[in-house]
Amino acid sequence: MFAVQFRRDWLCLMRSRDEAVNPLVFLFLATTLFAIAFGGDPRQLAELAPAIVWALVLLANLLSLEALFRRDLEDGTLEQLLLLAEPPFAAVLGKVAVQWCVSGAAMAVLAPVAALLLNLPAAALPALMLGLLLGTPALSLIGAVGAALTVGLRGGGVLLALLLLPLHLPVLVFGVSAVLDTMAGVGAAAQFYWLAAISAAALTLAPFAATAALRISVEQS
Amino acid sequence: MPPPLTMTDLDCTRGGRRLFGGFDLTLDAGGCTEVRGANGSGKSTLLRIAAGLFADFSGAVEAAPRHYLGHRNGVSALLSPLENLKPHERPGGDSAREALIRTGLGDVVDVPCGQFSQGQQRRVGLARLLLGDRPLWLLDEPLAALDADGQRLVRELVEVHCRGGGAVLCATHQPLGCSASEVNLMDH
Amino acid sequence: MTLKQFWHRLGSPKWFFHMSGPWQGAFAVLAVLLLLTGMTWGLAFAPPDYQQGNSFRIIYVHVPAAVLAQSVYLTLGVAGVLLLVWRMKMAQLVLENLVGFGAWMTALALFTGAVWGKPTWGTWWVFDGRTTSTLVLLFLYFGLYALRQAIPSREAAGRACALLAVVGVINIPVIKYSVEWWTTLHQGATFKLTEAPAMPASMWAPLLVNVLGAYCLFAANLIAKLRTAILRQEPGAAWVRDWAAGEVRP
Numbered sequence: 001m002f003a004v005q006f007r008r009d010w011l012c013l014m015r016s017r018d019e020a021v022n023p024l025v026f027l028f029l030a031t032t033l034f035a036i037a038f039g040g041d042p043r044q045l046a047e048l049a050p051a052i053v054w055a056l057v058l059l060a061n062l063l064s065l066e067a068l069f070r071r072d073l074e075d076g077t078l079e080q081l082l083l084l085a086e087p088p089f090a091a092v093l094g095k096v097a098v099q100w101c102v103s104g105a106a107m108a109v110l111a112p113v114a115a116l117l118l119n120l121p122a123a124a125l126p127a128l129m130l131g132l133l134l135g136t137p138a139l140s141l142i143g144a145v146g147a148a149l150t151v152g153l154r155g156g157g158v159l160l161a162l163l164l165l166p167l168h169l170p171v172l173v174f175g176v177s178a179v180l181d182t183m184a185g186v187g188a189a190a191q192f193y194w195l196a197a198i199s200a201a202a203l204t205l206a207p208f209a210a211t212a213a214l215r216i217s218v219e220q221s
Numbered sequence: 222m223p224p225p226l227t228m229t230d231l232d233c234t235r236g237g238r239r240l241f242g243g244f245d246l247t248l249d250a251g252g253c254t255e256v257r258g259a260n261g262s263g264k265s266t267l268l269r270i271a272a273g274l275f276a277d278f279s280g281a282v283e284a285a286p287r288h289y290l291g292h293r294n295g296v297s298a299l300l301s302p303l304e305n306l307k308p309h310e311r312p313g314g315d316s317a318r319e320a321l322i323r324t325g326l327g328d329v330v331d332v333p334c335g336q337f338s339q340g341q342q343r344r345v346g347l348a349r350l351l352l353g354d355r356p357l358w359l360l361d362e363p364l365a366a367l368d369a370d371g372q373r374l375v376r377e378l379v380e381v382h383c384r385g386g387g388a389v390l391c392a393t394h395q396p397l398g399c400s401a402s403e404v405n406l407m408d409h
Numbered sequence: 410m411t412l413k414q415f416w417h418r419l420g421s422p423k424w425f426f427h428m429s430g431p432w433q434g435a436f437a438v439l440a441v442l443l444l445l446t447g448m449t450w451g452l453a454f455a456p457p458d459y460q461q462g463n464s465f466r467i468i469y470v471h472v473p474a475a476v477l478a479q480s481v482y483l484t485l486g487v488a489g490v491l492l493l494v495w496r497m498k499m500a501q502l503v504l505e506n507l508v509g510f511g512a513w514m515t516a517l518a519l520f521t522g523a524v525w526g527k528p529t530w531g532t533w534w535v536f537d538g539r540t541t542s543t544l545v546l547l548f549l550y551f552g553l554y555a556l557r558q559a560i561p562s563r564e565a566a567g568r569a570c571a572l573l574a575v576v577g578v579i580n581i582p583v584i585k586y587s588v589e590w591w592t593t594l595h596q597g598a599t600f601k602l603t604e605a606p607a608m609p610a611s612m613w614a615p616l617l618v619n620v621l622g623a624y625c626l627f628a629a630n631l632i633a634k635l636r637t638a639i640l641r642q643e644p645g646a647a648w649v650r651d652w653a654a655g656e657v658r659p
Contacts, residue, residue, distance in 0.1 A: 004308045008300070015299045015333070076293025077305075079274055080349070083289055084309050145576055149569050153559040163552040163573065166545045167580050170587035177591055198583065209576060212493070216569050219275050220562060236562070277564045 001085050005094030012071075013098055019067065023060035023103040024110060030056050031114040042119045049118035050128065050179035054172055056114070057107050057132060058139060058165075064103040065143040066160055068095065069151040069214065079218050082211075089207040092214065096144045096207070104136030120179075127182035131175040134195035141199070141206035142167050148213035152221050171198060223283065224249045225357040225388040226271060231280035233266060240266055241409040244280070246390075250356065253379055253389040255397055258406030264392035265292070267406065268359045271390060285388075287357035292365075294346035298335035302326055302345045305334060306352060313354030320351035324374060339366040347378060358382060360391040420497035422639040423648055429632045436629035443622030451615035458612075464528045465612075467521050472616055473623035475518035475539075478546055479581075481511030481627065485553070486578030489571035499635070501567040502642075504574065505557070506634040510627070512550035518543055538589030545584055549577045 013020050034052050038045050072078040072095075085091035111132055112125045120128070146163040150156040178191035226248035233240045240263030248254055256264045269275035270282060272289035296305050306317035315323065321330050324344040334342055343366045350358055363375045372395075379389050380399050391397055451469035458465040485507055491500035522540060523533045534540070553570050560566035643649055 008297075008304065008308055011304060012297060012299045071297070074293070075297055076291060076295035077297050079272075079289070079291065079293070080295035080309070082274065083272060083287070084353070142576075142580075145572075149556065149573060150559070155559060159552075159555050159559055162548065162555055166548045166552065166584065167576065169545055170580070170583045173587040173591045194587070205579070209572060213569065213572055215274075215276070216565050216572070219269075219277065220560065220565050277562065 001087065001090040002094045002097070005081075005085065005091040006097055009095050009098040010101075013102065020102050023064045024106060026060045026063060027056050027107065027110070027114055030059075031117050035117050046119040046121060046183075049115050049120035050124070050176045050183075052118060053111050053115050053120070053128065054131075054175045054179075057103075057111060057136070058168055058172055060107065061103045061136065061139045061143060062161055062164060064099060065140070065147045065164070066150075066157050068099050068144060068147045069217075070156075073151050073217065073221055078214060079221075082215060082218060088214075089211045092144065092148075092210050093207045096140050096210070099144070100137055100140040104140050105133070107136060108132035121183060124179050124183045127179045127188055130192060131178045131188075131195060134192055134199060135171045135175045137199040138171050138195070138202040139168055141202035141210075144210040145206055145213055148210045148217060151214075151217050153217075171195065174198075222250065223285075225285040225287075226390060227281075227283045228271065229281040231267075231270065231278060231282070233263060233270065233278040235263075235266065235277070241406055244406075244409045246404060248357070248388045248390055250386045250388055251383050252402065253383050253391065253397070253399060255403045256390065256392040256406060257394075257403060262406040264406060265361050268361050268390065268392050271357075272359050285357045286353075286355040287359055288350045288353075288355045289359045289361075290346050290350065290363060291361045294342050295349065296334050296342050296345045299333060301331045301333055302348065303330045305345060306349055309349055309352045311353035315351040317348075317352065320348040321345070323351060323378075324348040325370075340368055340371055343367055344371060344374070347375065350378065350382075356387045358387060358389045358391075360389060360393075362393055363391060364393060364395050364397075420491075420495065420499055422498055422502070422643065423646075425499055426636055426639050426652070429636060433629055433632040433636065436625045436632065440622050440625035440629050443618050443625060447615050447618035447622050451619060455612050455615050456609070461529055464525065467525045469616060469619050471518060471521040471525060473620045474514045474521060475543065476620055477623050477627055478511060478515040478518050478543065480624070481507055481514060482546060482549065482574070482581065483578060485511065485574040489574035489578070492567060492571040493575065500571070501564075502635050502638045503631070504553075504567055504570050506638055507631060508550055508553045508557070508570075510630055510634075512547065512554065515543060515547045515550060519547065536592060538585075538592040541588040541592065542581075542585045545588070546581070549581075552577075 031052070035045065038048075069078060072081070081091050082088050108129050112120075112129055115125060115128055116122075143164055146160050146167070149163065150160045153159060174191040174194045178188040178195070181188040181191065224247050226246070228244065228246040231244040231246075232242045244267075246254070256267060258264050266275060268289070269291070270278055271284055272287060273282075273284070274289065296302075302321050303317055306320060310317050314320075318327075318330060321327060324347050326341065326344055326348065329337075329341070334345060337345070343363075347363070358379070360375075360379075364372050367375065376397060376399050379391070379397065383389060383399075448469060452466055455466070457463050485504060488500040488503040488507070491497040492504065519540070522543070526535065527533050553573055556573055557566045557570050560569055640649060
């Protein structure tokens with residue numbers, strides 16, 4: 001069911017590419033804005049770069065999470081998913097996986113470019129990429145629970161941000177500190193283990209929570 | 222074999238208004254029951270309860286594996302009918318292509334559904350009923366948006382399904398014309 | 410009474426209403442006694458701190474509020490599990506009525522922390538581990554409140570909030586650990602609250618009394634709110650009428 005849903009959502013994604021690249025466009029626009037607006041000492045900017053990139057990735061992810069279930073709720077495919085998928089949580093996981101490809105994996109690959117705009121030293125790039133690869137699954141999975149709770153509600157976007165920012169904080173903290181510690185020449189293994197652990201825990205729990213939340217939202221629609 | 226659908230002592234209140242109370246219904250294999258009632262009398266809610274999509278009620282519901290066709294067709298505008306239905310193919314039912322041919326969409330199986338009319342999208346939703354061996358069909362206003370030909374198609378699909386031992390619960394304003402029984406929600 | 414029966418009864422608003430009457434009064438009286446004792450003792454009789462002088466006395470408000478802020482969220486998480494798994498009616502009432510109290514306690518903890526921070530640290534606000542995690546806790550409360558407001562159906566809002574509360578409770582330890590670990594690494598330990606000199610008994614005893622008093626206040630407040638909510642929810646029920654008649658002419 002996971003693979004079936006993944007293929008289906010991947011097709012949808014390919015046919016609405018303009019929406020799919022939105023998070024990436026946001027990441028680069030905002031990075032450029034930061035770089036230009038800062039205008040000061042490049043070395044100071046480099047100090048801030050990990051925090052800026054991680055915060056922007058988090059926000060970009062939030063943007064695409066908001067749309068994760070919306071279209072499916074509107075056209076009724078979500079209720080069919082809950083009725084017909086065996087089991088539904090696997091299908092939900094498939095949807096989240098597609099979302100992660102765009103706003104997690106693609107971010108991890110492209111964030112170094114954004115980081116270079118902000119003068120992050122090249123030596124710190126692997127830590128940034130690895131951190132994003134390990135941390136963004138947790139962002140997408142926990143985010144899916146929030147998206148499932150708020151889909152179809154008025155003012156869903158701001159509400160989603162309010163629900164998710166506290167829950168996403170640990171990923172942000174470990175991700176940023178991994179890069180900073182690497183820049184300082186201290187090992188960052190602990191942070192990577194933490195990110196991996198959070199993602200693993202989210203992988204085991206979030207699909208069930210998101211499915212339960214979708215049932216509540218579908219009921220209201 | 223237990224009946225495909227048994228509802229016992231159903232009670233449902235929505236938005237502070239009691240929709241129905243003490244509602245009982247048994248749907249036997251081969252039976253088609255129409256649910257009647259004015260707008261807002263709870264027909265759609267009853268069908269969603271039977272489908273398992275609405276949980277805020279008291280009472281007991283036992284339902285066989287089921288298909289539900291609601292107000293929304295469950296059809297993604299970005300995908301073709303074939304791509305929409307493929308994920309729901311199961312052994313024991315039609316293939317997606319066969320189902321689409323039976324609902325008169327054989328020529329357009331690869332066209333994105335976003336280009337379809339309301340009636341054609343409804344037919345894609347109807348075609349999904351034929352996928353997988355699910356004895357209970359829950360249809361909410363299945364005739365909506367369909368032309369005369371499409372309405373005939375619904376009747377024919379329902380008749381064939383019932384003859385094959387299936388059961389249909391259908392909320393509708395227009396009589397389906399092939400139903401054995403009727404319940405009116407206004408009486409409950 | 411078996412455990413199962415007890416659970417069943419605890420889930421029944423009617424049983425809870427009849428059972429809780431005396432408890433409400435007991436907790437309220439205890440809360441007043443304990444808080445009065447604790448505050449007088451702490452504010453007037455406990456010795457001043459040798460470094461901070463009298464400003465440390467705000468802990469007699471700050472610590473109980475901070476402890477309650479976390480306990481209330483934990484309670485919400487437990488209620489969430491009870492509602493999601495056993496559909497317990499009382500759990501829904503707890504979820505509906507406790508968020509405000511928890512948010513106020515969190516806000517009080519943050520406010521008193523800031524007031525204390527000014528003379529002690531020289532600044533109102535520092536992104537220290539504890540302040541940050543308390544602020545995040547406040548956001549979690551806001552999230553619960555906003556989600557409830559956004560969902561029109563009361564029953565669905567209850568379940569959605571229950572789910573969110575459970576997810577939040579699972580996350581709180583991780584959040585706390587991550588921010589405390591983060592800030593101690595990157596800010597030095599100058600502002601650490603935990604490394605204050607160990608308190609003598611004459612200082613922590615009144616604190617303990619105050620914390621206990623705060624818990625009693627929490628219990629009394631919760632019971633009172635639940636009883637009101639039950640009455641509001643079932644205004645026409647026969648037992649409510651009987652009870653009201655008994656109240657008027659005892």
